[in-house]
Amino acid sequence: MVSPFVFLAHRSLLDQHAAHGEIRTWLANQGECRDVRYVPSSIRRHEVRATIDPEVLLGEPHPPETVDLRVAFDVPEDADYDHYEIQWIDGERNYSFGWHQDGTHPDLGECHFQLDYRDETITREPAVFHDSHPVNVLEQRLSLVPSILEVVTWDDNRPRLSRWPPLDV
Template sequence: MAPVGFVFLANRGNLTRAKLYEAVRQRLAKEPGCDEVRFRPSRVRPRTVTARVEPAAFLGRAYPVDEAALEVTFSYPQSVDYEYYVVQWSEPGRDFGVGWHQDEDHPELGECHVQIDHAGTTAQRSSAAFVNEHPLEVLETRLDQLRALLPQIDWSGDAPRLPDDDVPGPDR
């Protein structure tokens, strides 16, 4: 049985939506600080995997809020030869979110961008590295980057921002 799992992880061409979302759910369930990992809208029709997050446990250090959420979505448009995805962190208490969006929106930023939302509006949007790997590798990469990104956010102005030199650009 283990070799089948290895082939599954190595060959994204064999992925079905159900297999992918189950693998994402299992991966997030093992992540420190993540619980209540579930499918949205349902297990039968998964379109997104969500998790409640205890930020201090997830980050391995103190954090200003006690609760956040992670949302992961993948899609397979026929118009391109790679997956679209959103890996989004949100903090309802501060009306704040940050995440990577690899999709057709904002083509002027390239295939992928990082976006900060605050108080119902987009506070910052910048080009981000295009990651064309197996979806679980994408998830690993973005979770690692999220841990590095969150402490860099500057809350001193009207809206949270990444300093210009800390925005994950196309080459990072």
């Protein structure tokens, strides 16, 4: 009998439902995450959302007290690679940033980083392409959040990137 772990670790056997299940399980086991849930429902898993305590993730106080994390993976049959969006959302200041690997901006490569404020995209920058298991991609991207937060500055109450790239983003 094949164990479920081996089945899910083999990327070619993943679908959106299984990927979101693995992501939800992983996030639920992280100390900085709470209220980990499927959206819109556990049956129709279009994305996974979690409330994050930045102080626990960063190891020091950082405003706001909580942020939201939105993760959506898709495994399109007609694409050469998985598609995803991993978005860090600061609702208090109405801005977000994240990585989008979806083919919507081919001029930036397979993956790009995006900074949004209110309903406007402030900037898009090329990002390193990661072709690995969705949980590994999520873990890699979350490890970059501290370096991203260091380069997000505010001018006239609008976020911007003070430099790019901050690390191997």
